[in-house]
Amino acid sequence: xxxxxxxxxxxxxxxxxxxxxxxxxxxxxxxxxxxxxxxxxxxxxxxxxxxxxxxxxxxxxxxxxxxxxxxxxxxxxxxxxxxxxxxxxxxxxxxxxxxxxxxxxxxxxxxxxxxxxxxxxxxxxxxxxxxxxxxxxxxxxxxxxxxxxxxxxxxxxxxxxxxxxxxxxxxxxxxxxxxxxxxxxxxxxxxxxxxxxxxxxxxxxxxxxxxxxxxxxxxxxxxxxxxxxxxxxxxxxxxxxxxxxxxxxxxxxxxxxxxxxxxxxxxxxx
Ligand code: IPD
Ligand code: CA
Ligand code: CA
Numbered sequence: 131x132x133x134x135x136x137x138x139x140x141x142x143x144x145x146x147x148x149x150x151x152x153x154x155x156x157x158x159x160x161x162x163x164x165x166x167x168x169x170x171x172x173x174x175x176x177x178x179x180x181x182x183x184x185x186x187x188x189x190x191x192x193x194x195x196x197x198x199x200x201x202x203x204x205x206x207x208x209x210x211x212x213x214x215x216x217x218x219x220x221x222x223x224x225x226x227x228x229x230x231x232x233x234x235x236x237x238x239x240x241x242x243x244x245x246x247x248x249x250x251x252x253x254x255x256x257x258x259x260x261x262x263x264x265x266x267x268x269x270x271x272x273x274x275x276x277x278x279x280x281x282x283x284x285x286x287x288x289x290x291x292x293x294x295x296x297x298x299x300x301x302x303x304x305x306x307x308x309x310x311x312x313x314x315x316x317x318x319x320x321x322x323x324x325x326x327x328x329x330x331x332x333x334x335x336x337x338x339x340x341x342x343x344x345x346x347x348x349x350x351x352x353x354x355x356x357x358x359x360x361x362x363x364x365x366x367x368x369x370x371x372x373x374x375x376x377x378x379x380x381x382x383x384x385x386x387x388x389x390x391x392x393x394x395x396x397x398x399x400x
Contacts, residue, residue, distance in 0.1 A: 137192070139261060142214075142236045142248045145188035149181040149234045150252030153219055157253075158228040165226060171292045173222055178202055182218035185236065189214055199239075201344045213239045217344035220249075221320035235322035237347035244370075247348030247355075249326040258326040260348075260355040266329050275358040276331035279381045281311045284334035286386070287324040288317055294340045297397075301339060304393040308337075308386065325349025328377055329356040335378040335386040339398065343370045350377070359383035363390050364400045372400045 156177045164176040182202045189196065197206035200216035207213075214236065219225060221232030230253050238246040249258040258273070260266040266273040278284050286308055291297040309315055316333065318324060322345060324336050329352035347370060350360045360377045362369040365387055369375040374394075378386050 136246075136261060138238055138246050139248070139259060141189055141192045142238070142246065143257065143259070145185040146234045146236055146248055146250035146257070147252075148188060149185050149218060150250050152184060153177055153181055153225065153232065153234070154252045157225065157230075160226070169293070171223075173226060174202060175219075175222060175226060177225065178219040178222055181234065182216060185216055185218055185234070186214075189236075199343060201342065208239060208242075211241055215239055215244075215343050215347040217322060217342075217348075220322040220345060224319040229319065231318045231320050231323060233320050233323045233326070235344060235348045237344075237351065239347065244347050244351045247351035249322045249348050249352060251323060251326070256326075258329060258352050260329070260352045262351065262355070264355070266352045266356040268330055273330050273352070273356040275329060275353065275356045275379045276334050277381075278334045278379065281382060281385050282313065284312045284382055285332075286312050286315045286335040286337075287328065287333045288315060288336065289319075289321055289324070289338040289341070290317060291339045297339050300393050300397050304337070304390060307389050307393065311385075311389070321345040322349050325377065326352055328358060329353045331356075335376075335382050337376045337386060337390055339374050341373040341375060343373075346370065346373075346375055350375075353377055361387060362400045363387075363394050363398050365391075366400060368400050372398075374398055374400060 197213040198204035217235040234250045236248045245262040363374040
C-alpha cells in the first residue's frame with residue numbers, strides 16, 4: 131500500500147476527495163450562468179473556481195507557509211521552497227457537456243522540482259499518486275508503464291491544440307505520421323488523466339502542445355515514478371516551462387520524440 135501518512139500526500143489526498151465529490155455532485159447540474167468564457171473554446175465554470183478554493187483552503191490550513199500556483203486564481207512565487215501546482219478540474223469542456231472524463235490534479239514543487247503528484251478521477255474512484263523516489267500507485271497498488279515494445283502495437287494519447295489553433299497544420303501532420311505507425315490514437319479531453327493512464331500502462335505514448343504546468347506537473351511525476359520518460363519537444367526537461375510534452379515508455383519514447391522533432395523542429399524548438 132502507498133504511504134498516505136506522508137503529511138504532504140495525505141493532505142493532497144483529502145483535498146482531492148473533497149473537490150472530486152463536489153465536482154461529481156454538480157455533474158449535469160450546471161446552468162449557462164455558471165459558465166464563463168476565458169477565450170475562444172476555453173471555458174471556466176463556478177465548479178472549477180469553487181473546487182480550487184476548497185483545495186487551496188485544505189492545503190493552506192495544514193501548510194500555511196506554502197505557496198500556490200493554481201489555474202483559476204493563484205500565481206504565487208515559490209518563496210518558502212514549497213509550492214503546490216493545482217488544476218482543480220482538468221477536463222472542463224468534458225464536465226460542461228457531462229462527458230464523463232475529468233480529474234483533479236495536485237502536485238508539489240520543492241526547490242524547482244516536482245516531488246509529489248496526485249491525479250484523482252472521482253467518477254471511477256481512481257486515485258493516482260506518486261512521491262519522488264517512492265514509486266507510483268493507483269489506489270495504493272504499485273504502477274508500471276506498459277511493456278508494449280513496438281509502435282505498431284501502441285495506443286497513443288494526445289490533445290488537440292484548441293487554444294493554439296494556428297498550430298493545427300503541423301499538429302495534423304504529426305498526427306498523420308503517428309497514426310500510420312501505431313495501433314490507434316485517443317483524445318479523451320483531460321491531459322492529467324492521459325498522463326495518469328500512461329503511468330498505469332493503459333496507453334503507451336502521449337504528446338500535446340501548449341499545456342500549462344497545472345495540466346502536467348502531477349502526471350509527469352506519476353509517469354517517471356512508474357518507469358516512463360517525459361520530455362519537451364527537444365528531448366529536454368523544460369516541459370513545465372514550454373508546455374510542450376512528449377511522453378512514453380522507455381521502449382517507445384525515442385520513437386515518438388523523433389516523429390515530433392521531424393515536424394516541429396524550427397516551428398517549436400522545445
Ligand atoms: C485541458 C485538458 C485538455 C487539454 C487542454 C487542457 P482544462 O485542461 O487537459 O485535455 O487538451 O489543453 O487545457 O482547461 O480542462 O483544465
Ligand atoms: Ca487543465
Ligand atoms: Ca482546469
